[in-house]
Amino acid sequence: MSDRAPGPELLGTRLRHLLELLDGDVAALYADLGLPGFRPRYTPVIRVLARTGPASIRDLAAATGVTHSAASQTVAQLTRDQLVTLAPGADARQRIVHLTERAESLLPVLDAEWSATTAAAARFEAELSYPLSRLVDEALDALRRRPMRQRIADVAPQLTAHHPDRDRAPD
Known part of the structure; x- marks a missing residue:
């Protein structure tokens, strides 16, 4: 075993x-606040809906900085937990997300938690040699410009070359 710290691998x-x-510590805080099972990923969506009113999943994804798929999964979980409801949009494929009364009743607690978490995150970043949020933004931008799959292909083209078994139709 090496004494060397793990690298990019x-x-x-x-x-x-x-x-x-x-996320584990924020989830534990929610439990301490009487919200067991409440997930940290819920708060940004609920806050957007509280600020803007009902919104499409696509708009929620854009407002929270996640993919449409991730926003859709979060909305599905919020629906199961009776924090949002879905209604058809103008387009048959579009679904509009609405806060429930239960979610609205949680807003004062969630706003206080959000403020405290934001302040704690700023203090956490102050301990680091470089702000983590800035580094994450830079990493996301770099991967948008050139996805990791392409970066791997650049150094090992044989791993991403045409593979006859992969493209063969099932029997």
């Missing part, structure tokens, strides 16, 4: 661990 694993630590 374990980046995904280490980022997931960091996210588990951050």
